[in-house]
Amino acid sequence: MNMFDLQVPFFKPLWRRVAVAGIACGWALIELTRGEVFWAILFGASGIYCVYQFFVVFDPKEDDEDTK
Numbered sequence: 001m002n003m004f005d006l007q008v009p010f011f012k013p014l015w016r017r018v019a020v021a022g023i024a025c026g027w028a029l030i031e032l033t034r035g036e037v038f039w040a041i042l043f044g045a046s047g048i049y050c051v052y053q054f055f056v057v058f059d060p061k062e063d064d065e066d067t068k
Helices: 014-033 037-055
Strands: none
Touching: 014 037
């Protein structure tokens, strides 16, 4: 399993995907308003990556238990 693989069944519920992406993007805005550009870029990039993975190319793999 890849550390950055977000295509897992845990993220099937929409609220989890919205929460993770929203928290990352929101924290980037908080850091930006405080003048911490490095952290704003770091969290902004992770938020954008989450949005892309969760809402553009989302196709979760099935668990072994679900396929039995």
